[in-house]
Amino acid sequence: MAEAFLTRRSGFSAARHFHIPSMTGDEAERTYGHTGAHGHDYLIDLTIRGAIDPVTGMVENLDTMKEVLRREVADHLDAVFLNRDIPFFGKNAPTLENLALYVHRRLESRYGEALHAVALAEEEDYRVELRAGREEMYVTRTYRFCAGHRLHRPELSDEENRACFGKCNNPNGHGHNYRLEITVAGGVDERTGKVCRAGDLDDVARREVIDYLDHRNLNEDIEEFRDLNPTAENIARVAWERLGERPGGAALYRVRVYETDRNVADYYGR
Ligand SMILES: [Zn+2]
Numbered sequence: 001m002a003e004a005f006l007t008r009r010s011g012f013s014a015a016r017h018f019h020i021p022s023m024t025g026d027e028a029e030r031t032y033g034h035t036g037a038h039g040h041d042y043l044i045d046l047t048i049r050g051a052i053d054p055v056t057g058m059v060e061n062l063d064t065m066k067e068v069l070r071r072e073v074a075d076h077l078d079a080v081f082l083n084r085d086i087p088f089f090g091k092n093a094p095t096l097e098n099l100a101l102y103v104h105r106r107l108e109s110r111y112g113e114a115l116h117a118v119a120l121a122e123e124e125d126y127r128v129e130l131r132a133g134r135e136e137m138y139v140t141r142t143y144r145f146c147a148g149h150r151l152h153r154p155e156l157s158d159e160e161n162r163a164c165f166g167k168c169n170n171p172n173g174h175g176h177n178y179r180l181e182i183t184v185a186g187g188v189d190e191r192t193g194k195v196c197r198a199g200d201l202d203d204v205a206r207r208e209v210i211d212y213l214d215h216r217n218l219n220e221d222i223e224e225f226r227d228l229n230p231t232a233e234n235i236a237r238v239a240w241e242r243l244g245e246r247p248g249g250a251a252l253y254r255v256r257v258y259e260t261d262r263n264v265a266d267y268y269g270r
Contacts, residue, residue, distance in 0.1 A: 005116055006059040007047040010069040012078040015039040016094035019083075022191065031192050032095070033199060037081075040122050042099070044073060046107060047117040049132075060114075072106040093193030096122045097137055101188065104130045126198065136185040138253060139195045143182070143205055145214035148175040149230040173217065178232075179258035180209065180239060186250035201248030208242040232259040236267035 018028050018035040028035045046069060050059040080086060082094040092098045100120040108115050119129040125142040150173040151165035161169045168174070182205055186195040216222055218230035224238045236257040243252055258264045 008065040049116040095193035149218040181256040184250035185253040196250040204247040232265035
């Protein structure tokens with residue numbers, strides 16, 4: 001059946017702390033980073049699916065989506081202290097994952113089968129997503145590095161190289177400010193409220209990819225690119241292979257590389 005997907009963004013700000021009765025202070029620090037009372041601006045993307053109405057040309061009126069987001073999310077969660085004001089977070093750690101589960105449940109009661117995805121971002125570099133029909137939650141962390149490269153293949157003539165790689169074929173090389181997203185997938189641990197510890201994923205990502213590639217000449221300095229063209233696709237693939245199957249403790253799902261804001265490659269290694 002043909003169908004369309006419609007996404008509407010909304011936001012709210014909420015406060016929380018991580019004092020978990022069954023955890024020592026040290027364990028909580030390791031699990032959550034900052035445990036004291038603090039707040040975040042959250043961004044939510046609600047995606048619904050359905051047939052396009054033949055008269056209005058819409059899946060749903062955006063004003064209705066706006067109203068549902070206001071009633072079910074913003075009015076309910078904006079300017080609250082999650083642990084104290086929302087009973088669910090008296091029992092469950094107020095992690096981004098649990099907040100996404102909570103918001104998803106409220107929106108599901110309104111949309112049922114039409115609810116396709118709920119994505120929630122806590123800051124620019126930390127985002128989780130729940131999708132219809134998938135048990136696992138997707139957790140994405142974003143990192144940045146700078147590196148130089150030259151796209152050039154000896155099998156091709158100089159003219160073919162220029163035609164194929166354009167500016168990236170410049171004989172003396174050039175650089176990019178790369179953005180790299182790592183997405184892992186898994187169930188939310190009942191005790192910690194997390195798919196994996198963000199700090200553990202960050203440690204692996206920095207050691208294996210970011211520190212390894214940052215401020216390098218990819219062609220000259222990086223073993224993997226001795227005979228492999230350092231395109232965004234191949235950078236994503238090398239990152240995938242170096243990260244291993246479960247970086248930080250959850251299954252690797254996708255590596256995404258932005259060479260520029262307008263040029264992005266995704267790699268799925270399985
Ligand atoms: Zn380039």
